[in-house]
Amino acid sequence: MAEIKRIETPLTHEMVAGLKAGDNVLINGVVYTARDAAHKKMVEALSRGEALPFDVKDQIIYFVGPTPAKPGQVIGSAGPTTSGRMDAYSPTLLALGLTGMIGKGLRSAEVIEAMKKHGAVYFGAIGGAGALIAKCIVAAEVIAYPELGPEAVRRLIVKDFPAMVIIDSEGNNLYETGKAQYRRA
């Protein structure tokens, strides 16, 4: 296994340029959560000329809808959701300076183009490992859209959150290279 890169948010363009598809990283610091309904609301807010609930510049959005925290827990199980459902919204946020997304699964050509154009990275976390991933989240606070319940926007503080760089800012894609390496079909 290659060396593990430890990164501290905010995720600057300089840091983005240093991350390559296939890199194993540990993310530290603030990340924001948003999934389907929150993305829709954010993009609608922008279209009305309103501000986003947080400034996305140099930030990472984690596509997750956690389970409710049990007493004594910071957050419930919190693994990534399928990113492709956010494809319709991500380019708008990337244009505003969002530099990182954490999720699982394929992204559209439009998202990858926007990542290359604006300089951003797509990280994959292990889908379905929500109980384990929750242990890397040391703080969680709902900062917007509480009415959305599990889909509310949360500000998380993460410590050594494990992820892979799936798609880098040059458009290299681990899903393609990894599959090609083992494909015998």
Added chain:
Amino acid sequence: MKEIHVDRIVEALEQLCLEANYDLGEDIMASFRRARESEASPLGKEVLDRLIENAQVAHDERVPMCQDTGMTVVFVEVGQDLHVVGGALTDALNEGVRRGYEKGYLRKSVVKDPFDRVNTGDNTPAVIHYNIVAGDRIRLVVAPKGAGSENMSALKMGKPSDGLEGVLQFVVDTVDKAGGNPCPPIIVGVGVGGTMEKAALLAKKALLRPVGEHHPEERLAKIEAELLERINKLGIGPQGFGGTTTALAVNLEVYPTHIAGMPMAVNIGCHSTRHKGVTLEGREA
């Protein structure tokens, strides 16, 4: 005639919702360990290690293994000689889901209307499949289904001329297109025959069969083995990061069909395909 009070059904359902989300089946744990040995990709092995660890944490700490605790699918086999008393059976099943998801700190992932998309707040209603069977007992199986894998499922109304190869190609293509989305290594449920809804239901039920158990009919077991081999040559691997374990199992179910029909359905289950069941005995009225 024997009787069962709905209160017992509510309690059983509540418990099954917790167990299904906290305790991964031993069949799947064993298949993770086997896959860990056979997987060619070091990164793939690493992913399998994390999945084993995740299931252990969920079990030990009584937390859901995945944040997507699913839409609750319930399979009910009701003995025709059993009388359910004290209320409506469907209401009891939904009440069990409501209590289980609240008490178990499970995520409420159901919206009341596909267009308005307002959360019902208690994960109801469940998707319930009833079957009337001989006897005087009731069997309840809870299978919470996450959307990541459900969304990658597919149905095709093929032609008889598609034949076996047409079905195999449809299954392999469906898995190939899904890539890393459904949380591989996946469990592939395949239903062939019947009508449109019958094929889909067969595919869903196929996911309940323990991993490692093959179809009792040898010719169908052979088709399962061939599909598994072809799928694992796709290279998708654990989490889609590349590797030789794209699926842990392919479970096929078939049913008689129309002279003009070849319905085929693929229901994809994630690596942690969840289901727990219990059989309840009635009491003499």
